[in-house]
Amino acid sequence: MKILIVDDHPVNLFVVEKILKNAGYEDTVSLSSAQALFDYLQIETIGSNAPSADLILLDIMMPDIDGIETCRRLQQFEHLREIPIIFVTALEDSNKLAEALDVGGLDYITKPINKVELLARIRVALRLKQEKDWHAEQEQKLSHELDLAMQIQKSLMNPPLDEDNICIHISHLPSNKLAGDMYYWHRFSDHKYGVILLDMMGHGISSSMICMYISSVLRDSIKQLTDPVLVIKELNRYMALLSNQTKEHNYYFTAIYLVIDTEAKTVEYVNAGHPPGYALLDGKELAALDRGCCAVGFFEEIQITSTTLSYSERVQLLLFTDGVYENFGADEQVMLEKLRYIAGQEWSGRAVSPIHLLGFQEGSEPQKDDMCILMIQGREKA
Numbered sequence: 001m002k003i004l005i006v007d008d009h010p011v012n013l014f015v016v017e018k019i020l021k022n023a024g025y026e027d028t029v030s031l032s033s034a035q036a037l038f039d040y041l042q043i044e045t046i047g048s049n050a051p052s053a054d055l056i057l058l059d060i061m062m063p064d065i066d067g068i069e070t071c072r073r074l075q076q077f078e079h080l081r082e083i084p085i086i087f088v089t090a091l092e093d094s095n096k097l098a099e100a101l102d103v104g105g106l107d108y109i110t111k112p113i114n115k116v117e118l119l120a121r122i123r124v125a126l127r128l129k130q131e132k133d134w135h136a137e138q139e140q141k142l143s144h145e146l147d148l149a150m151q152i153q154k155s156l157m158n159p160p161l162d163e164d165n166i167c168i169h170i171s172h173l174p175s176n177k178l179a180g181d182m183y184y185w186h187r188f189s190d191h192k193y194g195v196i197l198l199d200m201m202g203h204g205i206s207s208s209m210i211c212m213y214i215s216s217v218l219r220d221s222i223k224q225l226t227d228p229v230l231v232i233k234e235l236n237r238y239m240a241l242l243s244n245q246t247k248e249h250n251y252y253f254t255a256i257y258l259v260i261d262t263e264a265k266t267v268e269y270v271n272a273g274h275p276p277g278y279a280l281l282d283g284k285e286l287a288a289l290d291r292g293c294c295a296v297g298f299f300e301e302i303q304i305t306s307t308t309l310s311y312s313e314r315v316q317l318l319l320f321t322d323g324v325y326e327n328f329g330a331d332e333q334v335m336l337e338k339l340r341y342i343a344g345q346e347w348s349g350r351a352v353s354p355i356h357l358l359g360f361q362e363g364s365e366p367q368k369d370d371m372c373i374l375m376i377q378g379r380e381k382a
Contacts, residue, residue: 001027001055002029003027003028003029003053003055003056003122004029004037004040004055004056005020005030005031006032006033006036006037006057006062007030007032007059008032008033008059008062008063009059010032012111013030014030015113019113019118029053033065034065034067034070035064035065037056037058037070038073041074041080054083054129055125055129056074056083057086057088058085058086058087058105059087059088059089060087060096060100061091067089067100068100071087071100071105072103075103075104082132082133082136083129084107084125084128085106086105086121086122086125087105087107087108087109088113089109092110106125106128107124107125150174150178152212156182157172157183158183158184158185165190165262166378166379167375167376168185168195168374168376168377169377170372170375171354171356171372171373172371173355174370175369176205178205179207179208179211179370179372180207180208180210180211181197181198181200181370181371181372182198182214182215182372183198183374184222186219186222186223188226191263192260192261192263193260194222194231194257194258194259195259195317195319196231196256196257197274197277197319197320197321197372198211198253198254198274199253199254199321199322200214200253201252201253210242210251210253211253214239214253217235217238218231226259227259227306228257228258228269228270231270232255232272232296233304235255235296236296236297236299236300236302239252239296240300242297250297250298252295252296252297252298253272253295253296254275255274256270256272256277256292258270258289258317260378262378262380262381265380266308266309266310267310267311267315267378268309269292270291270305270307271289272295272296273294273295273298274295274321275320275321275322275325277318277319277320278340279309279343280316280343280344280345281309281311282311282314282315283314289307291305292304292306292307293305314377315376315377316346316375316378317376317377318339318342318354318374318375319373319376320371320373320374321369321370324355324358324373326369335358339358342357347377354373355371355373
């Protein structure tokens with residue numbers, strides 16, 4: 001435990017240091033001014049973000065720079081902000097003492113110093129410091145674990161797809177490190193593809209964990225069952241199993257799952273309580289993908305119907321989660337109209353960033369919810 005003692009009177013420094021050493025605090029440093037403290041901290045913290053002391057005993061009344069201003073300046077540095085400061089003062093001005101605590105001081109003790117009181121306040125300050133350090137260490141560990149979980153979650157999602165007969169453009173923007181939105185596409189053959197977009201209830205760690213749970217089963221479900229009705233029914237079975245195990249929570253998600261066949265020129269889909277996507281057929285007819293069933297996981301058994309759309313030459317599909325329009329607050333209806341407008345336009349080029357079409361720049365403003373948009377273009381092979 002390193003304790004810094006700052007006082008412009010040598011006698012005070014001697015007395016406090018003697019008290020501390022007799023109490024077993026051997027690692028102490030005596031400094032005669034605020035500038036000496038600044039110099040010491042700068043030397044000690046070069047190349048390091050770790051605080052250079054566990055506690056500072058700081059006199060308020062000092063020439064040039066007083067203790068209150070010293071404390072205020074220390075608070076400007078993140079790596080020094082967590083060092084507890086106990087003011088040592090002969091002042092009896094309650095306003096001055098209140099100011100000292102307001103600028104970042106943890107406690108104060110008045111002169112002449114009472115040895116028992118000083119040591120008691122030091123023990124409290126050091127105990128609080130240890131607890132804060134422990135919590136900071138745990139937060140750092142959690143942050144590393146979240147980073148790892150984020151990388152794992154990203155690895156579960158496909159990259160964009162760009163082939164002669166199909167393109168899938170993707171924008172996936174979590175509101176936090178982990179997301180409750182997820183997409184996945186699977187190639188059944190060179191002309192048949194399955195695509196799913198889902199939005200787990202809530203967002204953050206809990207929804208992302210359930211999202212990764214369901215992603216582990218949907219891949220096999222899509223590969224083995226293919227059919228949209230059977231796939232959604234199987235996912236609902238797994239969600240019911242999860243709810244039965246936890247008892248206390250009823251987990252659910254909304255989704256659109258579709259199978260596009262560029263040879264048969266069909267799109268078969270199921271919308272499970274999800275915001276309606278759009279299909280632009282041959283650049284003319286705009287159809288809403290709004291039929292299917294309720295959200296997956298609401299009930300143990302759900303009635304599911306699929307819808308098949310046909311086209312002659314080409315089809316465009318726009319799928320999105322509710323965060324795409326809910327993040328814009330009062331402009332929610334405006335964003336829905338904008339999404340519909342974008343869906344009704346024929347897209348050119350193959351390097352499309354869907355979220356940029358809405359005028360949203362990643363990181364430009366805080367997100368209230370996860371956002372995900374898929375733009376799918378299906379056409380005959382050249």
